[in-house]
Amino acid sequence: MSSVEATQQTESQPGDNPVIRVEAVSKLFRTPGEGVIRALQEISLDIRYGEFVTVVGPSGCGKSTLIKLIAGFSAVSAGRIFFEADEVRGLNTRVGYVPQESKLFPWLTVEENVGFGLDSKRFPRAERERQVNYFIKLAGLTGFEKYYPAQLSGGMSKRASIMRALAYEPPVILMDEPFGPLDAQTRMVLQDELLKIWEQKRQTIVFVTHDLVEAVALADRVVVMTHRPGKIKDIIEVPMARPRNIFEIHRQKGFDEAYGRLWNIFRHELNLQTH
Amino acid sequence: MAACGISSATSLIYKLIEREEQPVSKDISQEHAEVSRSPDDTAALKRDAGFNFRGLSITLIRFGIVGGFLLLWQIASGRWIEPFLISSPSRIFASMITGFQSGDLLQHTWVTFSEIAIGFPLGALTGIALGYWFGRSRVLAEIFEPIIIALNGIPRTALAPLFIVWLGIGIWSKVGVVFLLTFFLNFFNTYTGMRQMDQEYVDLARLMRVRGLKLTFRVILPAISPYVFTGLRTSIPFSVIGAIVGEFIAATEGVGFFIRLSAGIFRTADVFVGIIILMCMVIIMDKIAGMVEKRVLRWQTQSEHVGVQG
Numbered sequence: 001m002s003s004v005e006a007t008q009q010t011e012s013q014p015g016d017n018p019v020i021r022v023e024a025v026s027k028l029f030r031t032p033g034e035g036v037i038r039a040l041q042e043i044s045l046d047i048r049y050g051e052f053v054t055v056v057g058p059s060g061c062g063k064s065t066l067i068k069l070i071a072g073f074s075a076v077s078a079g080r081i082f083f084e085a086d087e088v089r090g091l092n093t094r095v096g097y098v099p100q101e102s103k104l105f106p107w108l109t110v111e112e113n114v115g116f117g118l119d120s121k122r123f124p125r126a127e128r129e130r131q132v133n134y135f136i137k138l139a140g141l142t143g144f145e146k147y148y149p150a151q152l153s154g155g156m157s158k159r160a161s162i163m164r165a166l167a168y169e170p171p172v173i174l175m176d177e178p179f180g181p182l183d184a185q186t187r188m189v190l191q192d193e194l195l196k197i198w199e200q201k202r203q204t205i206v207f208v209t210h211d212l213v214e215a216v217a218l219a220d221r222v223v224v225m226t227h228r229p230g231k232i233k234d235i236i237e238v239p240m241a242r243p244r245n246i247f248e249i250h251r252q253k254g255f256d257e258a259y260g261r262l263w264n265i266f267r268h269e270l271n272l273q274t275h
Numbered sequence: 276m277a278a279c280g281i282s283s284a285t286s287l288i289y290k291l292i293e294r295e296e297q298p299v300s301k302d303i304s305q306e307h308a309e310v311s312r313s314p315d316d317t318a319a320l321k322r323d324a325g326f327n328f329r330g331l332s333i334t335l336i337r338f339g340i341v342g343g344f345l346l347l348w349q350i351a352s353g354r355w356i357e358p359f360l361i362s363s364p365s366r367i368f369a370s371m372i373t374g375f376q377s378g379d380l381l382q383h384t385w386v387t388f389s390e391i392a393i394g395f396p397l398g399a400l401t402g403i404a405l406g407y408w409f410g411r412s413r414v415l416a417e418i419f420e421p422i423i424i425a426l427n428g429i430p431r432t433a434l435a436p437l438f439i440v441w442l443g444i445g446i447w448s449k450v451g452v453v454f455l456l457t458f459f460l461n462f463f464n465t466y467t468g469m470r471q472m473d474q475e476y477v478d479l480a481r482l483m484r485v486r487g488l489k490l491t492f493r494v495i496l497p498a499i500s501p502y503v504f505t506g507l508r509t510s511i512p513f514s515v516i517g518a519i520v521g522e523f524i525a526a527t528e529g530v531g532f533f534i535r536l537s538a539g540i541f542r543t544a545d546v547f548v549g550i551i552i553l554m555c556m557v558i559i560m561d562k563i564a565g566m567v568e569k570r571v572l573r574w575q576t577q578s579e580h581v582g583v584q585g
Contacts, residue, residue, distance in 0.1 A: 107497035107574045117483035148574040
């Protein structure tokens with residue numbers, strides 16, 4: 001399976017080096033009341049080029065914190081994070097980020113939002129227009145270019161939000177429970193679309209979710225985190241063939257086995273919480 | 276009898292207000308954004324917006340109240356109350372005509388208008404710029420915030436006499452007072468906007484390598500624009516107050532001067548003429564600001580006005 005992956009990677013990359021290396025990272029938060037919250041403890045993780053990694057864990061396990069640290073929104077308390085050869089200090093402008101809520105800029109139209117990250121150097125006017133149109137079409141938002149985010153449904157603004165991160169083609173995209181608040185059908189449709197896009201582009205994606213089915217269905221590898229303080233409990237390979245059919249993912253070879261393993265690990269985490 | 280009429284009018288208004296509380300089909304667009312609109316739907320929407328009985332009755336009641344008040348005023352003047360105390364609508368109207376015909380009134384209006392036309396934009400721009408700057412720089416904010424709050428504690432019209440001392444009795448002292456009143460309101464609203472703003476927008480933009488002018492004009496200013504407009508619109512009446520207070524204290528022309536002069540010689544009708552001119556100024560300025568706001572904030576479904584006053 002890994003050989004298939006290797007041939008599909010289109011970007012040039014230095015050997016087997018990971019694109020992101022998380023090294024013994026801990027994160028503490030100070031709270032006015034309780035003192036200190038240990039959000040992450042000694043996390044180490046390598047993410048390879050072109051890989052689709054999902055991160056699951058019970059709520060409050062620090063999975064969102066982890067990708068926020070990779071994006072450089074806040075600083076690590078201990079340990080180091082590398083992007084390619086460089087340590088992440090301050091905002092990591094080489095990743096794209098899809099926040100939990102869509103967070104489209106409400107004062108810009110769909111078109112302007114999708115094209116927001118396309119700077120004039122890399123994307124001159126004509127190129128930019130082409131790029132924006134391509135991604136708007138990909139998201140099925142054709143006809144809504146001039147709409148403002150407030151005029152869109154939840155699913156549509158989610159799509160636009162993802163396209164905004166994809167359009168300027170960062171090598172790595174971090175997604176923080178992007179499909180969380182959506183209804184089950186919309187969610188499946190979007191998962192399907194995301195996989196289709198990813199199969200064309202093969203950017204590296206780190207996708208945080210609390211949904212185990214989603215985690216297995218999308219991923220090459222699933223990172224399972226424990227309840228606070230967040231530690232990595234296990235990493236599961238998902239050797240399912242691609243392209244995958246999201247709508248009948250249960251019938252696909254390898255799903256049951258991967259899901260079963262994940263559930264076994266996860267069950268203990270749930271037990272921890274139910275008292 | 277009059278009291279009875281008034282109370283029934285108020286109860287009618289209360290009824291209308293109560294109905295207002297129910298959301299009036301506010302987010303049609305959101306629910307049906309994905310459904311393309313058929314001709315049938317468009318017709319239905321039109322029917323909805325068609326004859327608006329409620330809107331008409333509101334307008335009628337409003338005119339009734341104002342008309343009734345003017346009528347009562349007209350009747351009371353000279354019968355129950357001395358005309359030199361309250362004048363009367365007909366006298367005021369006549370004074371206004373003669374005043375504008377002689378050109379005097381036009382000159383006074385022009386002077387007051389100039390004071391505001393210079394002081395207001397300067398004060399607003401400085402306030403917005405400084406509010407933005409303080410919002411961007413934590414150090415600056417930490418140093419100056421207590422000082423600004425202390426300065427804000429000064430009743431600002433009390434400074435008007437000082438401006439006369441510094442800048443003379445011409446228009447510049449009034450421009451100064453207008454500037455001062457406008458500045459603080461815009462500064463505080465903008466600064467509040469900067470602090471309330473969702474930082475995630477800025478982080479996202481910076482993650483996309485957006486910096487400098489584009490960050491300011493495409494992200495931060497739009498994000499705080501509802502606050503900026505609140506500042507602008509609350510400062511409009513205050514800018515007029517500033518000009519008038521200045522003119523009350525020492526001036527040789529201007530609407531404030533005209534009002535004080537007229538009151539001094541008991542030309543009550545002229546006092547009201549002055550007041551009406553000022554009222555019109557405020558209304559016109561507010562209308563213009565409202566139009567600009569509607570255009571700039573067209574991305575908002577409903578303009579949610581945040582109430583911050585300095």
